[in-house]
Amino acid sequence: MFLVVWSCAPQKEIEIKLPEYERQLVVECFMEVGKPFRLLLTESVGFYEGADTPIVLGAQVIISHGNVHDTLVPGLYLEPEGTKIFNFQSTNVVPEDYATEYSLQVTHPDGRVATGRATVTAKSNMGALLLSYNADSMASITMNWPDDGSQKDYYLVSLHKGTIFHGDPDLDSPLVFDFTLDDRIGNGENFTIATLFDYRHGDTLISTLYHIDYAYWRYLNSLDDAASSNGNPFAQPGVIHSNITGGLGILTGFNYDRDTIIVP
Numbered sequence: 001m002f003l004v005v006w007s008c009a010p011q012k013e014i015e016i017k018l019p020e021y022e023r024q025l026v027v028e029c030f031m032e033v034g035k036p037f038r039l040l041l042t043e044s045v046g047f048y049e050g051a052d053t054p055i056v057l058g059a060q061v062i063i064s065h066g067n068v069h070d071t072l073v074p075g076l077y078l079e080p081e082g083t084k085i086f087n088f089q090s091t092n093v094v095p096e097d098y099a100t101e102y103s104l105q106v107t108h109p110d111g112r113v114a115t116g117r118a119t120v121t122a123k124s125n126m127g128a129l130l131l132s133y134n135a136d137s138m139a140s141i142t143m144n145w146p147d148d149g150s151q152k153d154y155y156l157v158s159l160h161k162g163t164i165f166h167g168d169p170d171l172d173s174p175l176v177f178d179f180t181l182d183d184r185i186g187n188g189e190n191f192t193i194a195t196l197f198d199y200r201h202g203d204t205l206i207s208t209l210y211h212i213d214y215a216y217w218r219y220l221n222s223l224d225d226a227a228s229s230n231g232n233p234f235a236q237p238g239v240i241h242s243n244i245t246g247g248l249g250i251l252t253g254f255n256y257d258r259d260t261i262i263v264p
Contacts, residue, residue: 025056025114025247029063029104030084033120033255037063037070037090038077041106044248060107061088065100068092083165094253098122104251114246120253124148124155124211127190129261138197139263143207149188154217156180156210156254157193164206180212180220199263208258215243216252 029039041056061072072088079085098120106114130142147153158178166174176195183191199205212220222241242248 023054025106025108025112025244025249027104027106027114027116027244027247027249027251029116029249029251031063031094031102031118031120031251031253033094033096036077036093037072038079038084038086039072039088039104039106040084040086041088055087056108057087058109059088060105062105063090063102064105065095065097065102094120102251102253106247112246114244114249116244116249116251118213118215118243118251118253121211121213121255123255123257124153124209126207126209126257126259129205129207129259131261131263132194132197134197136197137200139199139203140195140197141199141205141207141261142192142194143209144190144192145209145257146190147183147186147188152187152214153183154180154212154214155182155191156212156217156220158208158210159195160206160208161199162204180217182217201263203263204260205263206258206260208256210254210256212254213252215241216250216254219243219250219252 023043023045026042026044027039029037031037039061041059041061043054043056045054057074059074061074063070063072070090070092072090074088077086077089101117101119104114104116104118108114124145124147127144127146130144131139132142133139141159143157143159156178157180159176160174161176162174164174181191218241222239226240240248243250243252
């Protein structure tokens with residue numbers, strides 16, 4: 001691969017030979033109790049290779065837990081909510097087991113192997129969603145939940161308006177916001193989050209609280225940092241924090257609590 005640079009003087013042309021980029025396996029595997037093991041397997045691309053993400057076919061994907069070894073079947077699988085696509089899925093579902101460590105092994109046809117380990121987090125339950133109003137009868141929604149003071153906890157909080165997924169590219173995304181947080185401040189106390197007064201009579205608001213592990217929390221934050229630095233010449237290049245050995249990505253198990261309220 002070559003990079004050609006012109007200086008201010010047009011007669012000076014500098015040719016720099018760049019090392020060839022070595023693609024890595026990229027794994028995104030999510031384990032939710034009662035749902036199949038699902039995995040998206042792709043490859044990373046170099047900076048100058050374009051934005052298309054190569055989908056990997058023909059790999060062997062095995063998730064082991066205890067004496068059970070689930071081989072995921074290749075195909076095209078759409079999450080029921082429509083927000084994620086996978087190319088490997090199991091015929092068995094994730095059991096309700098928060099103590100067992102799950103291990104993943106992905107073997108590419110060319111011999112590359114990617115592995116990972118993770119457990120499934122237990123659910124954190126939200127309290128009832130609360131509405132408050134301003135002088136213009138616009139509503140704010142308040143979400144709250146208790147934090148377990150005996151352990152370190154990490155969360156992903158999201159709010160959708162109307163629906164989780166509508167599938168129409170011509171319409172605005174129903175996602176109002178999503179963000180991560182942890183209990184470095186307020187460990188063992190109640191978390192309370194209130195929105196602005198942006199909602200009116202008839203609006204349907206869907207609040208979701210994901211209880212996630214440290215690896216997934218770190219992975220999501222590093223994705224945000226990498227996206228923020230992309231294209232900014234003054235930003236530190238983003239580093240993706242991964243828990244996959246022999247590749248990039250995430251193996252994680254999480255639970256969520258979801259509630260819906262309609263503004264009266």
